[in-house]
Amino acid sequence: MDPGWFVSVEDEVVEVEPAPGVFMRPVFGEGLNLSFVRMLPNSEAPLHEHDEEQIGFVLSGACELTLGDEVRTLHAGDVYVAPPRVPHGAVTRDDGCRIIDAFAPPREALRELMEQAMRRRSSPDTTA
Amino acid sequence: MDPGWFVSVEDEVVEVEPAPGVFMRPVFGEGLNLSFVRMLPNSEAPLHEHDEEQIGFVLSGACELTLGDEVRTLHAGDVYVAPPRVPHGAVTRDDGCRIIDAFAPPREALRELMEQAMRRRSSPDTTA
Numbered sequence: 001m002d003p004g005w006f007v008s009v010e011d012e013v014v015e016v017e018p019a020p021g022v023f024m025r026p027v028f029g030e031g032l033n034l035s036f037v038r039m040l041p042n043s044e045a046p047l048h049e050h051d052e053e054q055i056g057f058v059l060s061g062a063c064e065l066t067l068g069d070e071v072r073t074l075h076a077g078d079v080y081v082a083p084p085r086v087p088h089g090a091v092t093r094d095d096g097c098r099i100i101d102a103f104a105p106p107r108e109a110l111r112e113l114m115e116q117a118m119r120r121r122s123s124p125d126t127t128a
Numbered sequence: 129m130d131p132g133w134f135v136s137v138e139d140e141v142v143e144v145e146p147a148p149g150v151f152m153r154p155v156f157g158e159g160l161n162l163s164f165v166r167m168l169p170n171s172e173a174p175l176h177e178h179d180e181e182q183i184g185f186v187l188s189g190a191c192e193l194t195l196g197d198e199v200r201t202l203h204a205g206d207v208y209v210a211p212p213r214v215p216h217g218a219v220t221r222d223d224g225c226r227i228i229d230a231f232a233p234p235r236e237a238l239r240e241l242m243e244q245a246m247r248r249r250s251s252p253d254t255t256a
Contacts, residue, residue, distance in 0.1 A: 002211040004195035009185070009205050029209050031181045032160050032232035053159045057137070057228065059187070067132035077137050081157050083130040100185065104160035104232035 002030075009036050014121065016113040019045055024101075026110045033106040037099040039063060039092045047089035052103040054082040061097030063090040130158075137164050142249065144241040147173055149220075154238045161234040165227040167191060167220045175217035180231040182210040189225030191218040 007013060013025040013036070021043030025036040039045065039061075047066060058078045065074050067088045074080065074097075082088045090099075103110075135141060141153040141164070149171030153164040167173065167189075175194060184193075186206045193202050195216045202208065202225075210216045218227075231238075 002214070004198070004208060004210045004214045004216065006193075006195070006198075006200055006202070007207045007209075009207055011205075027183065027207050027209070029181050029183050029232075030211065032183060032230055034183050034185060034207070034230055036185075053157050055155065055157050055160060055162050055230075057162060057164075065134075067134070070132070070134075072134055074134070077139075079135045079137055079155050079162070080132060081135075081155070082132045083158065086130070086132045088132065100228060102160055102162055102183075102230040104157075 014114055014117050016110075016117045018113055019043070024110065026107070026114050028106050028111060031106070032102060032104040033110070035101040035103070035107070035110060037101060039090065039097050039099070041092055041094055041096045043096070044091045045089050047087050049085050049087040050107065050109065051084050052105055052107045053084050054088070054101055054103050054107075056080050056082070056099050056101045059098040059100060061092070061095040063092050063097040063099070065090045142242055142245050144238075144245045146238075146241055147171070152238065152241075154235070154242050156234050156239060159234070160230060160232040161238070163229040163231070163235070163238060165229060167218065167225050167227070169220055169222055169224045171220050171224070173218045175215050177213050177215045178235065178237065179212050180233055180235045181212050182216070182229055182231050182235075184208050184210070184227050184229045187226040187228060189220070189223045191220050191225040191227070193218045
């Protein structure tokens with residue numbers, strides 16, 4: 001049986017920037033993962049879709065979320081549920097926002113981004 | 129294709145109390161669910177285990193979390209990953225805490241609790 005484990009998000013989880021001003025710290029289990037997102041003011045997570053189901057929760061701030069045909073301004077305490085292959089994206093205005101996204105199965109594109117970031121960290125480019 | 133949907137946790141999601149002083153508002157997708165947990169000071173979510181994998185994130189406050197053979201005091205920003213069938217539980221001391229738990233597949237015991245609560249709400253006991 002796999003033992004459980006602990007991690008401190010800000011201290012121990014690498015942060016990736018998949019779009020300008022959009023930062024994510026992902027934590028992976030076997031069948032699901034969380035992603036701790038912060039969007040700076042006036043940033044955009046462009047519309048996209050994927051096979052993984054996603055449930056997101058706004059921790060603080062505000063964003064304008066597009067989900068399928070609907071656009072809503074979300075604030076702290078709001079949840080959105082994006083079934084597989086439903087296009088979604090977010091933009092921020094004067095406020096940034098913090099979001100927790102949960103994915104099942106784990107979001108593979110995010111794992112790849114994180115692994116790239118960890119490889120860069122362990123093999124810094126010494127030609128710069 | 130299922131459309132996406134939105135929900136405001138505090139305003140629209142029923143709250144259940146599976147143990148004294150331990151409150152949960154669950155939101156269900158198809159393949160995963162979130163549960164918004166608040167534990168009052170000096171409350172306990174007794175040690176238990178289940179087939180669903182669980183990743184939890186402490187939003188605020190503190191709790192003492194048991195996970196398998198390990199016991200740790202967790203604070204805001206800490207994550208625990210409980211694989212299927214690994215026993216886990218939490219107690220609070222002087223502080224309460226708020227946690228977001230994610231489960232995949234969705235935690236069926238929590239769905240049953242929520243459905244019971246919704247039935248009670250729609251058919252209040254008029255004998256009291």
